[in-house]
Amino acid sequence: MTAMNDGQQGATVAVTADNGMSGVKATAGTEAPGIAELGLYLLVFMAISWGMMFFIPTPFLFTVLLPASFYVLYSLVVFSPLVSGGWPFAPPLGSWRPGQSxxxxxxGTTALLVAVAIAGPLFTSTIxxxxxLFPVGFWWGIILFTVTLWYSxxxxGWPLNQKCSPAVRGIGGGLIILVITALLWQLVNLSGTPFAGAPYDPRGPFQxxxxxxxxxxxxxxIQAFSNVLTFQQWPYYKLGEPWGQIANTAAAIVLGWLCWTTSLTFMGPTFSxxxxxxxxxxxxxFHGAIFGYYPFQKYSQPKRGICNFVxxxxxxxxxxxxLRVLMQPIVAKVQAAGLPFDINVVSVLYTLHFIALLTLxxxxxxxRAPLPPSGPPPAPE
Structure with missing residues (x-):
């Protein structure tokens, strides 16, 4: 079973399906976990994430670790099957083989993520x-994260995924993401912040x-119409490359802008x-990566995507x-430290920079040890 249909030639996730994941699953030798086991799996990582946010010293967490974590998110995707095929260490295209630990x-890959999380902030703060790093690193980081998801x-990972080795896909794809991030940074202006007019203020059109x-x-x-989540790029994969990706990009920007600007008329910015x-x-x-679209994996797109999205x-x-309940003790520590984060922002950092990051x-x-490894998503159609 491939993760993509014939309209998405060369997608790295399709290569993932065809090159080794069956061997990974065979190595596990056990049945796929049930919904109760996966629910417990999520609860375990929720507890670990909550404990980390509560016990790590709050100023260090919010002014150093969390801005740097955008580089962990970036490198997590670059070294994943979505870009490099798992190179250099992970399956399906890295050095790991069935039967190995x-x-x-x-x-090995965690060490790489830590190295990037150190080198990335050092580069952006000194070169x-x-x-x-704080708070301007958050504004740079969200651009980096968005471009990473968009590219992958x-x-x-086109066009490198069609022609290149896993190493070139990973290194080249990572560099492409960084260059586009640097270009988009020029769209930002720091007006309305204490950093307005600083030498690093790009003075672009968007606050x-x-x-x-x-x-x-x-x-x-981007995630709703991504290759591995919700709609699995339906209907854009029917257009072929690169027209499907161009249309997908345009739709994500327009729909994102409409949701953002419309929501601001009746709710606060951080709640939105x-x-x-x-x-x-x-x-x-969580629904795609942990629960595998349960219980809608039996449907084909677009029915699967509609059910997923709702x-x-x-x-x-x-x-x-x-999270209005769970985050109260952490919000109290943030407020005591005098940091400018409300419960909405604390909640999203818990959700994406801890739970999602650690589970991925x-x-x-x-x-996914000790559970059996997960495989590629079912084909859209």
Whole structure:
């Protein structure tokens, strides 16, 4: 079974399906986990994530680790099957082979993620664009994260994925993402912040905090029509490359802009982008990456996507209500530290920079041990 149909030639996730994941699953030798086991799996990572946010010193967490975590999100995707095919250590195209320990891809790739999380902020704070890690690093980081998802989930790593080795896909794709991020940074201006007019202020057309919210809403639609989540690029894969990706990109930008600007007429900015959009992004990730579109995997697109999307939106509002309770002790620590984060922003950081990040690292690189490894998504049609 391939992850993409014939309209998406060369998609890295299709290569994932055809080159080794069956061997990974065979190595596990056990049946796929049931919905109860997967629910417990999510609860375990929710608890770990909550504990990390509560016990890590709050100023260090919010002013150093969280801005740097955008580079973990970036490298997580670059070294995943979505871009490099898992190179250099993870399946299906890395050095791991069936019968070897899951510690090899897990520890090896985690070390790479840590290295990038150190090198990336050092580069952006000392070389280009020479910005403070906090809070300006958040505004740079959201651009980096958006471009990473766009390149991997909309463009499927094209055109490197069609012709190049896994190493070139990973290194070349990572460089493409960084260059586009640097170009988009020029659209930002820091007016209305204490950093307006600083040497690193690009003085572009979009105010930084407003642009942050816009990009979060664009991510909602990037993921909705991505190659591995919700609609699995339906209907854009029918257009072929690169026209399908161009149309997909345009739709994500327009729909993201409409959601952001419309929502601001009846709700606050952080509730819009952090609580609502951030929770939808989280539910898209959990529903697809952890629960495998349950219970709609039996349908084909677009019915599967419609059912997925409605379910993910409903779950997002349940999630918002749940985090209003769970995040109170952490919000109290943030307020005591005098940091400018409300419960909406704390909640989205918990959802995406902890739970989603940790579960994806465990899924991609630690092969979901001790549960059986997950395979590629079912074909759209």
């Amino acid at each position: 899951w510690l090899k891809p897990g520890v 280009y664009p020479r910005i403070p 989930m909309v463009w499927n 930084a905090e407003w642009f942050f919210g816009l990009l979060v809403w664009i991510i909602v639609w 982008f952090a609580a609502v959009a951030g929770s939808i992004i989280g539910m898209q990730n 379910t993910e939106i409903a779950l997002a509002f349940v999630w918002i209500a749940l 690292i465990h899924n991609f690189y630690f092969l």
